[in-house]
Amino acid sequence: MDKKLRIKVFEKASLCRNFEINAFNYSKNRTIKIPIYLSAGQEFTPATLSTLIFNKKIKPLIFAQHRCHSTYLSFGGKIENLIVELLGNYRLSNTRGMGGSASIYSKEIKMYGHDGHMGTQVPIGIGACFTSRKPTIVFMGDASAEEDYVLGALGWASVKKLPILFIVEDNNLSILTEKKVRRNWHMHEVARSFKMRGYDLNDNPKEIYKYQKYFFKEPMLLNINTNRLFWHAGAGKDSDEIFDRYLNEKKYLGSIGERIDKKIKQKVDEIWRKQLEKL
Amino acid sequence: MAETVRETIKKIIRNHLKKKKGKVFGQCLTAVGWVGGTLPELYEKDGMIELSMADVAGGGIVTGSALMKNRPIYVIRYQGFNWYNAPMIVNYAAKSKEIWNTPCPVFVRGIGMEGAIGPVAGSSHHSLYFRMPGVKIVSPMTPGEYKKIYKSFMSEEEVYYVSEHRGSFNNKKELIDDITGTKDFVIIAISITRFQAIEAKKKLEKKGYKIGIIHILWIKPFKISKKALKCVSNSRFGGIIIDDDYVDGISNSLANKVNHLTNKKIFTMGLSDKSAGFHKKVDNLPPNADQISNKILGILNNAKK
Numbered sequence: 032m033d034k035k036l037r038i039k040v041f042e043k044a045s046l047c048r049n050f051e052i053n054a055f056n057y058s059k060n061r062t063i064k065i066p067i068y069l070s071a072g073q074e075f076t077p078a079t080l081s082t083l084i085f086n087k088k089i090k091p092l093i094f095a096q097h098r099c100h101s102t103y104l105s106f107g108g109k110i111e112n113l114i115v116e117l118l119g120n121y122r123l124s125n126t127r128g129m130g131g132s133a134s135i136y137s138k139e140i141k142m143y144g145h146d147g148h149m150g151t152q153v154p155i156g157i158g159a160c161f162t163s164r165k166p167t168i169v170f171m172g173d174a175s176a177e178e179d180y181v182l183g184a185l186g187w188a189s190v191k192k193l194p195i196l197f198i199v200e201d202n203n204l205s206i207l208t209e210k211k212v213r214r215n216w217h218m219h220e221v222a223r224s225f226k227m228r229g230y231d232l233n234d235n236p237k238e239i240y241k242y243q244k245y246f247f248k249e250p251m252l253l254n255i256n257t258n259r260l261f262w263h264a265g266a267g268k269d270s271d272e273i274f275d276r277y278l279n280e281k282k283y284l285g286s287i288g289e290r291i292d293k294k295i296k297q298k299v300d301e302i303w304r305k306q307l308e309k310l
Numbered sequence: 311m312a313e314t315v316r317e318t319i320k321k322i323i324r325n326h327l328k329k330k331k332g333k334v335f336g337q338c339l340t341a342v343g344w345v346g347g348t349l350p351e352l353y354e355k356d357g358m359i360e361l362s363m364a365d366v367a368g369g370g371i372v373t374g375s376a377l378m379k380n381r382p383i384y385v386i387r388y389q390g391f392n393w394y395n396a397p398m399i400v401n402y403a404a405k406s407k408e409i410w411n412t413p414c415p416v417f418v419r420g421i422g423m424e425g426a427i428g429p430v431a432g433s434s435h436h437s438l439y440f441r442m443p444g445v446k447i448v449s450p451m452t453p454g455e456y457k458k459i460y461k462s463f464m465s466e467e468e469v470y471y472v473s474e475h476r477g478s479f480n481n482k483k484e485l486i487d488d489i490t491g492t493k494d495f496v497i498i499a500i501s502i503t504r505f506q507a508i509e510a511k512k513k514l515e516k517k518g519y520k521i522g523i524i525h526i527l528w529i530k531p532f533k534i535s536k537k538a539l540k541c542v543s544n545s546r547f548g549g550i551i552i553d554d555d556y557v558d559g560i561s562n563s564l565a566n567k568v569n570h571l572t573n574k575k576i577f578t579m580g581l582s583d584k585s586a587g588f589h590k591k592v593d594n595l596p597p598n599a600d601q602i603s604n605k606i607l608g609i610l611n612n613a614k615k
């Protein structure tokens with residue numbers, strides 16, 4: 032993976048991170064009144080995937096669930112619309128106030144809304160992919176992956192050899208219950224047992240890059256180990272010890288990373304400010 | 311020559327696959343019997359899609375197909391399977407238009423039957439869908455009704471729950487309301503009970519009572535003509551709603567509605583409040599003509615006191 036591409040990924044991640052920091056602050060001061068599910072810490076999964084997929088000139092169908100702000104932003108969703116959604120503005124919101132943080136929907140980027148039941152996006156995404164035969168990307172968490180209907184649906188997707196990519200954003204937590212308490216098996220092994228490609232990796236863009244050659248050729252599952260910086264819901268921090276991929280990448284990119292972060296922070300802060308004024 | 315409900319459904323499905331290029335999903339569709347003879351002998355290449363036995367996931371896959379504007383037909387061989395098949399239909403497909411302005415129309419064929427087949431395969435379970443917004447519930451028992459509701463589905467963007475019953479598959483006749491003149495009492499019947507309600511009416515009329523009958527096709531939204539309501543409000547002793555599901559659901563809810571609209575007492579009758587077993591002594595069947603007429607006689611006798 033060349034540095035140019037890595038910078039591109041960092042730019043997207045920076046947009047997501049600075050968005051989430053604003054959302055965190057506005058949630059903390061109660062400007063945002065609905066529950067929000069922040070994706071800070073997990074930005075590099077959608078930022079890297081969208082960069083690689085767009086490079087292939089593919090605009091996939093996207094199915095996600097809560098903690099999907101970074102998915103929406105990385106795949107080209109309008110930041111202004113997401114702010115409106117979080118502020119619950121009835122008049123301007125894409126979903127007339129029906130969506131909220133947990134159910135981001137965008138016709139423009141072909142991102143379908145979520146109903147609130149964890150993991151339902153997996154069979155629904157598979158059905159959409161089966162009928163349309165369009166490249167489809169389905170995001171789920173390590174907890175959603177445990178849903179019985181997720182497992183049954185994965186098996187069917189494998190039988191039908193669909194052009195679909197399953198991403199498990201594995202932050203090791205279901206609210207605060209660790210994976211090892213809930214199960215003794217791994218999703219990439221489950222995928223392999225269903226006779227599809229399954230890999231376990233971390234959210235380093237260089238790692239994700241290795242698997243792009245398989246995207247949408249047949250079903251594949253990537254279990255990407257990542258870290259949630261903030262609480263399951265709302266504006267709070269579980270620990271200061273959590274590894275932060277964003278800081279790591281910024282350090283790697285040195286002054287370029289600093290510059291990008293500063294520039295995008297200004298831009299994102301300004302959009303938030305303007306949107307808040309408008310509302 | 312008139313065709314049966316079975317032949318009508320089969321023809322509609324063939325047309326849906328061949329001409330409309332739609333899809334039909336379900337489990338064990340292409341097996342012996344072809345779902346009571348209601349499916350044409352077509353396969354995946356024609357759009358007849360075999361789902362795996364993962365019940366809950368199956369409903370999600372169909373929902374995803376509907377999001378792609380395919381108007382899928384989802385066959386649920388026994389209505390009780392809906393407990394596991396319905397979750398994503400009612401929580402996603404039915405709400406998609408309202409929440410995201412993205413229609414997700416699915417035609418769900420829930421097939422009822424009963425008699426020594428236990429609590430899941432037996433009876434109708436349409437009350438299960440009733441509380442959810444965005445779902446239309448119909449229960450066609452005649453060829454004409456089935457054609458009408460398919461046409462309606464194809465022209466709309468909603469989820470249809472079509473509460474079928476195998477007991478109606480051989481039926482060729484249309485069922486007509488009797489709402490003329492002043493009645494002593496009116497039977498409002500749903501699903502398979504409509505056939506036994508007709509027999510009960512005959513029995514009561516032999517005893518000298520004037521009995522009206524209203525056949526319900528549209529359960530949700532509840533459609534009942536003004537003339538039919540007038541028949542109930544002009545009746546001497548009100549009416550009764552008969553259903554092939556437990557009364558604590560659609561029947562009691564609709565009885566409350568009709569009561570408000572007519573200011574008459576509306577009773578209900580459906581499955582007993584117990585699980586169905588397999589031996590005839592412990593089965594749980596929909597009310598038959600004797601049970602219906604006896605129940606009505608009891609109501610009429612009480613009312614006269």
